[in-house]
Amino acid sequence: MTSAPDRPANQLVHETSPYLLQHAHNPVDWHPWGAPALARAETEDKPIFLSIGYAACHWCHVMEHESFENEDVAAFLNQHFVCIKVDREERPDLDDIYMKATQVLSGQGGWPMSVFLTPQRLPFYAGTYFPPTQRHGMPGFMQVLSSLAGLWERQREQLVEQAGKVAAQVRQLSLQSEHLPALGPSVTRPGLELVDAAVAQLANLFDARWGGFGGAPKFPHADDIRLCTWQHAATGDPQALHMARHTLQCMLRGGIFDQLGGGFARYSVDGEWTIPHFEKMLYDNALLVPALLETAAFGDEGGELADAARRTCEWVLAEMVDPAGGLWSTLDADSEGHEGRFYVWQRDEVLQLVGKQHAALVDDYWELGKPENFEGIAWNLRRPGPDAEVAERLGLSVDELSSTVLELRAKLLAARAGRVRPGTDDKVLTAWNGLMISALARAGVALDEPRFTAAARDAARFCLETLRGDDGRLLSTYRAGRARLPAHLADHAYLAAGLLDLFEATGEVSWADAALALVDDVRAHFADAERAGFFFTADDAEELLARPRDLTDGALPSSNGVMAEVLVRLGETTGRADLIDEVDRLFAMLQPILAGSPSAFARLLLALSRAQGAAPTVVLGAGAGLVELQRVLRDAARPGLSVLRVPAEGVANDVAARWPILAGKRSEGAQATAWVCRHGTCQAPITDAGVLEAALAS
Template sequence: MPRPMVMAAQQPAEQHPASGPASTEQGSFNALGSEPSAYLRQHAHNPVHWQPFGDDAFALAAARDVPVFLSIGYAACHWCHVMAHESFEDQDTADYLNAHFVAIKVDREERPDVDSVYMAATQAISGEGGWPMSVFLTPEGLAFHAGTYFPPTPLPGRPSFRQVLEAVREAWLERRDAVEQNARNLAAGMADAQAGAVVVLDGMPQAVDPALLSTAVRGLARTEDPDGGGFGRAPKFPPSAVLEFLIRHAAVPSATSDAARDLAGRTLAAMARSALRDQLDGGFARYSVTADWSVPHFEKMLYDNAQLVRVYAHWVRLGGDAVFPAEEAAAVASEAAAWMIDALGIGTAAAGGLASSLDADTVVDGVHHEGAAYLWSPAQLREALGPEDGPAVARLMNVRERGTVSAHGSPLHPGRSFSAADALLWERSRPVLLAERGSRNQPARDDKVVAGWNGLAVAALAETGAILGEPRLVEAAENIAGYLERVHWDAGEPRDGEPGRARLTRVSHDGTARGIGGLLEDYAFCADGLLALYAVTGRVRWYTFAQELLAEAADRFAAGGRLTDSAGESGQVLRASGEQPSLDPFDNAAPSGAAAFAGALLTSSAYSGSHDQRAMAGNILNLLPPIASRAPRVAGWLLATGQAALAGPLEAAVAGPDGPARRELHLALLRSPSPGMVVAVQENPDGGRQGPEQEPVALLEHRGAASDGSPQVYLCRGMVCQRPVTSPAELGEQLAAMTGSRADTGER
């Protein structure tokens, strides 16, 4: 099995000039000007003759008999901006690159299939990974040399970019056979590395071992940072999938449930009270370069915030603890959810999806400054808040004369919980500072809509809205789901007498889908989000859409009984991976596609009773034993799904007439922390019929109101139900009994 992918930190943040005007010698050779990707357009005026990734660019390399230089990054990436200014805007460097290479630029967020295989190659070659990624390829697409950021002049242990270009050209001209053989060997090695990550979908699924989950908790505890919170050393990324597992594990009594709760609470508290979380608008930055979360890397990504909103809401549902009370977590979840809608929403709230990210840099007077919009000095706080509150807020937020990011600038970093007096000070200061910050230059936004990340947002907003009682969030989730259905989903209707095929497109720009089909993660994240939305709203439309996505995902990514992350969108990618379609079982910034697919299948099977979906989820969970014991930090979503499978998951059918009594029962279920529990509510409580057709959700079949006509809940496991209950008190007792007995008996 391949080793986990850990992105290496780049160098400390600095300030660098912004992109300048296009060279007059550029001509029309740079082909990025018409690309909709914000990242590609950032490079459209470089003197480098950039080409978009595709067969035409590789054919050009073959015709010229030169290697390909592949540069991969994303719009919000600070170090991508740095290398662009230092090297790609430099005319001499561009001339050399143009003369001896075909240069291809890739937006990793549009083409994660490209990013994934060449990231694996980069790690194998250089021992590091990160963005910008710099990879040298044969015209067939095989990698033979790679690295990440290269400076314009040599640094200790790191050659200059020009030195790298010259060395690669010399090797290509003088040692061509060895270069090509090494490239073939690397591709074969990558194919061999996939052997341990194969999921055989027609195999025999093994029951989840409760001891394995406890072992994972103990393994996580050994890597906890007891001082700063979180896991491991700097740089620190929000461990969202691991936190979801810990919260689920804490909900079921076991020898390690208290430890799981403690680990989750300390990490959630540390992040919430740090500079990782924007203390003014509530959004979370991508990661911290320090162990105490005090200096963030400032880009804000949709996928991080969607996962964190959901996790903080689930902590509220669990009940919190003394270290991190549920009330504080509720405020964090609510503010981050509002930030997603307000800062990333495209078009009117009812019309668009959510944008991908905000940039790490802010351009001021033509110069890129990392995090400039978010930094404060004591003098600025005094000017904005006055001679008393200004210094008090500076002390509260650890803003000193010597800045932590720039010479005089620091982010707001309380690093602890607020006292009552602190809370009052911050309550009156926050709106003033937010208004003051709004007058500054703001980071750019990458407006592309990524299907899977919007699926993550649908789940987060729907569940958070229900748990916190904020209908606006549920409404936003429905609007995003409608956008995905309207713009990203092609149901495959027959055309001109030819059968159609359904397809989810990964990316849209300006309300138009374009580019490659969705990857496994896109289908899985969207299906999971839609099932969560169905649980909250009871609208069968969302359940049906989720079933269509899961069926198409099984056809696309499970052909031949083996699961893959993509459906072979690129011949170059397939060759680079040794003709072996790849599957990465490890979580990265978001859950792995395999783990997310297993989770969505498990949830769906609890609604539908589908043995095939349950078996497919179980076969994916067969990945757990070797990963969970060795590397639980990159198996969080598999572990969370395993915890749900071990719990059943519980199935709840809410039947009977709509009204306050039914809504109270429904809400009690949505606020239950039972791992992975599914909730179905009859759209028309007439005994389980939908007009002339059978009830589409099997869990609701033959479920009706109580004999007196009042609503009631059927709690089930494997479609075998307990006696129905009609009051929230009875429901709570039954939930506690079913959850507790499950842990005590070790039943599967």
């Protein structure tokens, strides 16, 4: 939904974010966050109305239509407030800080986020979506505005006092250095009992019927799934593997997975994964691909986990690639003003497209024979179970069912392509691209699909070359030819992790060099010199209410957790003890916090598992028999296994100096050769697939 272009433009018209541009012709006098708007609030002594959302947010569109396009509401806002609009995907630092304030003030959070600040940016009132008039126990937006404007005039001192107290709570929740445990003279890395405790907590939350952790609304929690898979790999725990596999199977058979076009929606509004909130986010799909691939390695009946990973990557290549090489951010939930309209079907419409002779198949395979599952008027396609069970009911072989479904899916996709598409947020975010570079690089190897690797290479090149400031520092967002905004920790950490996966997929050392350079920037500008770990914003970034630090996982993984993984991987390959020491300091500092609620720290615990040597690093030299050795590595079912590829003749001296683990690795004769390495020590060269298999299992 976009505001009427025939209205005069406000200050958002100069922005690049599609979300901000959607509001550029609202009658509200919107400003982007920045010095001019903040200075105006202080000069005019007006409170700030801060509205934070994102382009694919359904309720953001609703509030725009109901309130921000309303001339009377806009006039009141413009008279009494300085109005600032923020795209949370461009400014996750602001989103984090003011989400904490919203939760303190209202007890809940979400988007659109509606926060009222003093001119000094301190929050004194907050909520999420407000209807235009009072309903369902929620105050009307005009009622809120009128009340707050009056309080600002009559009881400003009380509001400012409250804002100061909220700000103090936000600083504490943001884990400023003084709120974290101090490190003692000796640093000891915690043990894997933290992982045991986290998986036990997840087991208590596990939905045995439908998979997932907790009830509706149900989110994918990809890193929780991965942690369960890693736990099975380390301990043989069958329940951990069941939780991971069953959750993924229920999701990919459910309506949260696009049964026609591939890719996952953001979350399910019900506990059965049937009806999603239809927006598709690049990051959700990037995180789920590794979860699918890692779990599939421990058994994938019918190949459906690997197939879902492949179809998710195919969706990215088909719909999310910018012509310049980067990857776009989201697909909207809405089209033609209705959520889900692009994706749902009428049964008669489906039969008209595929032929009534296929009625029994579509009624069973996509559950069109059951009552309408979307608002009682349409069907969102989902599957009842494994293909083998459906084929048996229909009297078909699995191959016959698969070939027929492929044909019918193509017909429905072609018809769906003629519908009005949901909007695309076509900005390129460095952080999210880093996550998808990882996913595509890993899928390219696991699924033997060079197109995925090539797309990862293109996105990586785009981020490293285009998302740079004049000073050479990384930037966080790009659209319409403009790269802008200083990068955060997540941008650096996610991209560095993606580059290391691309290095493993291609053997091109330049990607590893670029990852190491990003880590050097992080250590120079984001490190907490008083304690350990990293802040979310750089030391020379804009000074905000707090300097946020993300440790727990949310919709996105903890950037400290991803950074810890990157440091462990680089420590192993460079032999640099200072990188491992930095990780150990982080773990030692956080041990009391991790022990309190370990399941909230899945990505940090994945890094801990990697640091404890759950899987080796294998250097793989080219030569005859390479395919057999690669097959062993693909089938090894060892999450976290790193494979570093080198030419048969070995690497150049300068490369060996930077990456000591590669030094002296030359293939034996003309044979492909593998070296299995743990904690910087490599075993004797291996040329036989069976010997390699045994070495990995030991």
